[in-house]
Amino acid sequence: MAVASDIVSRMVAIxxxxxxxxxxxxxxxxxxxALKQGHPADVVVTPVTTAEVSAIAHLCHETRTPLVPRGxxxxYTGGAVPSHGGVVISLERMNRILEIDEGxxxxxxxxxxxxxxxxDAVEAVxxxxxxxxxxxxxxxxxGxxxxxxxxxxxFKYGVTKQYVLGxxxxxxTGEIIETGGKVVKNVVGYDLTHLLVGSEGTLAIITKVILRLIPKPPVQITMRASFPTVRHAVNAVTGLIRxxxxxxxxxxxxxxxxxxVASxxxxxxxxxxxxxxxxxxxVDGLSAQVREEADRIESACLEAGATEFRRATDNAERQELWRVRREISPSLKVITPLKFNHDVVVPKARIPELFELVDVLRERYRLRIPCFGHVGDGNIHVNIMVTPGDDDEIRRAHEAEGDLFRGVVAMDGSISGEHGIGFAKKKYMTLELSQDEIDLMKRVKAAFDPRGVLNPGKIF
Ligand SMILES: Cc1cc2nc3c(=O)[nH]c(=O)nc-3n(C[C@H](O)[C@H](O)[C@H](O)COP(=O)(O)OP(=O)(O)OC[C@H]3O[C@@H](n4cnc5c(N)ncnc54)[C@H](O)[C@@H]3O)c2cc1C
Structure with a gap:
């Protein structure tokens, strides 16, 4: 164990x-x-209060011990995993909903x-x-x-950052900070809240979150449209946006x-x-509005060449339509336990080009690459399937990955829309960011973490 026994004893005391x-x-x-790579922790510590988290951080700072926050x-990028050992701080005992403020x-x-x-808790009210x-x-x-x-x-509601108020x-270093607060508007000083959102456990350990809620839409209608080609499906998306x-x-x-999934x-x-x-x-919202929107969607899909269009009539049918989406990850795992699961994103209008690129990669590198995802955002999960132990296939998969990332950046897209960088993608940062931008980010990191103890080896 690489963490000295006196440090472990001091953690026990905390x-x-x-x-x-x-x-x-x-x-x-x-x-x-979920990336299934990394390095075992030397020590796993599970504090239950912010004061305990602070004392652990202070101890690691003082002793220059790597500290990795974990949800x-x-x-999918190795963010919660030590790159070379150290302490994993799991927040698993800090699991309470402290307040739901309906007013x-x-x-x-x-x-x-x-x-x-x-x-579930907020929908109940x-x-x-x-x-x-x-x-x-x-x-x-x-996490x-x-x-x-x-x-x-x-596509409609935004991502996590749109809901984090404070x-x-x-x-x-062990200092405890509070950023933002209970208000939806706050322009006092730099926006530290949104600097921490998406910082992948490299700037601070989050111990409490104030989240914005909205009224629950009363009615939902779920639909499925089938198409003879991906291009037809993408045209339907363009049609319904129009x-x-x-x-x-x-x-x-x-x-x-x-x-x-079918197999x-x-x-x-x-x-x-x-x-x-x-x-x-x-679609969701008030009853009359969602019926009107569902009709417009059906027209857009049929005009784009849908060969089948289904509208769920009850909750059981709704769940059945969603089942295919939910079963993709487990189904791909049956084909092979190892896949390079990428979450690239391109401007919506360039989605057909992204699928053309994936077709080229399938052929060029002789790989199976199933794709699915949030087409409304241009954010597609590109799964490069590899057989563990097949070195030649793994080499081809890495080459395909590089071509994919260069291609999406050339399309004004991004190499990650959801999963972040962790250690899995850090070598590709320079494809998307200039050296000046990376250096500025490193200076931000140093301001929060002067000794580089928090989640070292990630992002950069
Ligand atoms: C089947 C499956 C489906 C997925 N679908 C999606 C999807 O649709 N959209 C999507 O965006 N992602 C998806 N993911 C990826 C993953 O679930 C998300 O990235 C999620 O936000 C990670 O949360 P976690 O609690 O597991 O965090 P972890 O994996 O434990 O940690 C993730 C990162 O956050 C840091 N971290 C964790 N807790 C804290 C804390 N308290 N303070 C500071 N840093 C912290 C860690 O250091 C690490 O860098 C999916 C993953 C799987 C396995």
Whole structure:
């Protein structure tokens, strides 16, 4: 164990012996996230108060010990995993919803509240917290804030940052800060709240979050349209944007992903012959408005060449339509446990070019690359499937990844719309950012973390 025993003893004095773990099983478990790479933790510590988080941070700063904040560990870029050992600080015991303020439309939560649980709690009183990463039943608000998580509803409602009003956070030096607050407008000084949102656990440890809520839309209509090519599906998206409809969800699933789900669930009808893409759409709001929007969507899809259009008539059918989307990740895992799961984003009008690029990569590198995602945002999950141990295929996948990233940047897009950089993508930062921009970011990092102890080896 690389962390000295006297440091471990001082941690025990802060949080108690039950909350400092050094056994192998724990160290390995906290040494991976959904990327499935990284380094075991040397020590895992689970504080329960902000004061304890502060004392741990101060100790790591003083002793120059690497400290890695961790939520639920569902991140795809190795963000919650040590790059070379050190202490993992898991916020798992800080899991309370502290307040739901129906008058001011906000919630105050500790970082380890599961996103889906918060949604259920606010919906029970007629309110709504829209950000909905597909991991919402596992991932937690602290991790969502640190990654600025998105999800299917971002097209209409925006991503996590649009809902964060304020934060309590512990700096790597141990100081406790409060940013923003309970108000929706606040222009006093620099916007530290939104500097911390998306900072991937490299600037501060988030210990409390004030979230904006909105009234829950009373009615939802879910629809599915099938298309003979991806281009037809994308044309339908353009058509419905022209018809001035903003769906609450607008997901595209390509034929390869559909095939994977159909094989996994053994329901061939989910991927009928002649269907190369489906759109999954949802509108929400007041009853008359959503019926009108659903009609406009149906027209746009049929005009774009949809071969089938279904509108869910009850909640069971709605869940059935969503099932295909939810089953994609588990179905792809059955094909191979290893995939390079990218979350590139391009301006909406350039989505057809993105799919053309993926077709070129499939052929050039002889790889299976199922794609699906938030087409309304131009944010597509490009999954480069690789066989563990097949070195030649892994090499081709890395080359395809580089071409993909260079291609999206050339399309005025970004190499990551949701998952962040972590250590998985840091070598590609210079594709998108100038050296001056990277140097400025490093100076910001140094201002928060002068000794570089918080989540070292990430982003840069
Ligand atoms: C099946 C599946 C589906 C997914 N779907 C989506 C999706 O639709 N949209 C999307 O955006 N992402 C998605 N993700 C990725 C992932 O769920 C998100 O990035 C999520 O926000 C990570 O939350 P977490 O609690 O698991 O954080 P972790 O993985 O534990 O940590 C993520 C990062 O946040 C930092 N961090 C965690 N907690 C704190 C804290 N309290 N203070 C400071 N830093 C902290 C960590 O250091 C790390 O850098 C998906 C992942 C999976 C496995």
């Amino acid at each position: 949080v108690g012996a039950d909350h400092v773990r050094v056994d192998d099983a724990t160290r390995v478990a906290y040494g991976v996230d 639920a560990g569902t991140g 001011s439309l906000l919630a105050i939560v500790e970082p380890h509240v599961i996103t889906g649980d918060l949604q 007629g309110l709504f917290y829209p950000p909905d990463p597909a991991s919402l039943r596992q991932s937690v608000i602290g 969502n804030v640190a990654e600025c998580a998105g999800g299917p509803r971002a 934060l309590e956070a512990v700096l790597p 018809a001035r409809v903003i769906p609450a969800a607008l997901e595209l699933i390509d034929g390869d992903s559909l095939d994977a 996994h669930l053994q329901v061939r009808s989910l991927a009928p012959a002649g269907t190369a893409a489906i759109l999954l759409l949802e």
